[in-house]
Amino acid sequence: MHAEHCVWTIGTNRIKQKSEILLRGASHAFKILATGCMEQYDPRRFWKQTRTEREIAHRPAQKLTMKGELPPKGAGVAEADPVFAKYATLCSSCHAEDGKGNGAAAGGLNPKPRNFHDKAWQAKVDDAHIYGVIEKGGAAYGLSGSMPAWGAVLSKDEIEGLVKKIRAWGKN
Secondary structure: OHHHHHHHHHHHHHHHHHHHHHHHHHHHHHHHHHHHHHHHHOHHHHHHHHHHHHHHHOOOOOOOOOOOOOOOOOOOHHHHOHHHHHHHHHOHHHHOOOOOOOOOOHHHOOOOOOOOOOHHHHHHOOHHHHHHHHHHOOHHHOOOOOOOOOOOOOOHHHHHHHHHHHHHHHHO
16 A cells, blocks of 8 residues: 555656646746737837927927917027026016016006016116015015015025026116
């Protein structure tokens, strides 16, 4: 009986070994087939396209020319200048893109937004005053409460860039 048990055990072990080899082989074959079929569901091939689409979606909107046409390629100053991009996003609705204070929202404001090309005003104020109004808002300086405080939104460097931009308009 002992010999029969040993033969049976050896036979069983061989069957187990053969079934394990078959399972491994089948497993590898399945992986190869599944990988080939699953390529269509692999998102990595879309990552570059997705990144490009995300960049396009977050670009500032292009403005049309006075004739209603798209501006020539490369004419978008906001894409090249991050300070102008911030100005276009946060300030131009009231102060206008050219800084003359006649933006789309200016019509409903009293007093009207500041015209940054006004040389008398530029001579009267210093950089610290302009910086403070941008950072703390108009009401903090006894000016219009319609001018919001951007200090929580903009960094120190961004506000300084806006001050330089405003000063550049005063020189034109």
